[in-house]
Amino acid sequence: MSSPLTAGLMPSDWPVLAAPARWHRIDFISDLHLQASEAATFAAFQTYLGSTQADALFILGDLFEVWVGDDVASVLPGRPPGFEAQCQHFLAAASERIPLFFLHGNRDFLLGNAFAAASGMTLLPDPTVLVFDAQRWLLSHGDALCLGDTDYQQFRAQVRTPAWQSAFLAKPLAERQIIARSLRAQSEYRKTSGAVYADVDTPAALHWLDAAQANTLIHGHTHHPADHLLNPGGINPLRRLVLSDWDAAATPPRLEVLRLRHGATPERCKLF
Template identity: 60%
Template sequence: MAATVPHIAELTAPLSWRTVDFISDLHLHISEPATFTAWQRYMQSTPADAVFILGDLFEVWIGDDAVGDDKPGFESRCAQVLGQAAHRLPVFFMHGNRDFLVGQRLMDLCGATLLDDPTVLVFEGARWLLSHGDALCIDDVDYMQFRRQVRSPQWQHDFLSKPLAERQAIASALRQQSEAKKKSGAVYADVDAPSARQWLLAANAGTLIHGHTHKPAEHDLLDGLRRVVLSDWHIAPDEATAPRAEVMRLSASGLQRIDLSRVSP
């Protein structure tokens, strides 16, 4: 069974835009300072005319009240980077499965724009469908049930009503569960191809750009349709695993992957 086609928002790029960047799944966390540094440098220096963050910028987000002049922690440092970047170019943010509690307060504070998932970007005469991608992983039944629960206004109201310290403790426990699942070798569901085709046809778009799966690749969906998967970011100099940090750059000549993983911490 294919995923339900949601309302599809639309954004038309100004004619002045020549280059657009897409990133996702950075999972920024205080425990990975090298990834934060790479992202900070990128946001300060990208030559793009706009940056689209397609979900999971943060490993976890427990509410916009984690940021403030009286809270000089990691979240406030991230907000500062976003704000500085948004002063020089448009920054767009789409919810992921880790940071769905990012709200309008943070966007207003940083000067960024919150995007619906999915959204069509009209750029250089073509239509590009943007999504985080998790809503298309319909074979993960347990996650889809969890997603419906935590995206409900009532659940979010109840969670955000809890004290900040309690929310931090809950988020820490959930993160530990997630890390344990990764280490167990569990197989995660991929994007459902028929659902991706259905969304593209409904959007009258040829290419779906998404993250979430941490499997950067390009997939042929037949009849000229395709989906392009963004890279996750993970830079830990002390680990044996290869660093990962890619930007997908769109221009009149098409899509190009740019590897930033060799940026020095």
């Protein structure tokens, strides 16, 4: 298996985003898996976007359940805006109030520059280093570090190539949507089959943190929110903070942000 660093950019290429001094509160979310059939989660996201007092919002992947190309957000003459176009509208409105940053997930890795620009979002490579409150935070979706899932890692390596993406996006929209439904059906079957999903590989996470000169990795993807200490007994604690997925229909609802504040430890905030 290739080195975990080869799953994305090399450390020397990892971008470093320095938070402006005016930022005092930063929110992180991931794995909302927005889709037209999940109206309650979409409504909760709209409410959050309209009310958050964060100075910046980082979306660490899988904002959408599936994304087959930016043309899905196109508004056709004589037709009302579709779900993706509605999302674009609300994101654009929120971006007028606060900066929005987006990092691709395994479901929406085809979200491109056109949709990001129209939504007012800044695209970030995976991983990205954030400098805030005199600390370096490593941001990732997390899927590239789940090295135990070899089948997925092979699939990921294939679909992240420019050649594969160009060929896929050249297909008619209807054909892409059929392919996406098939892949989603396979994913749902795997969930119900009792398959065990690989978690983030600890040595790989430590390798990334060392390369980034960071103490904390923030990621989503696994849907298992937790605070993991990666080096028990170490002089400098190294952690990975796992974001929650969103599901307004769950009992209780899963609607959570991870919040960083100046001079405070990270906090998990339940919404609504």
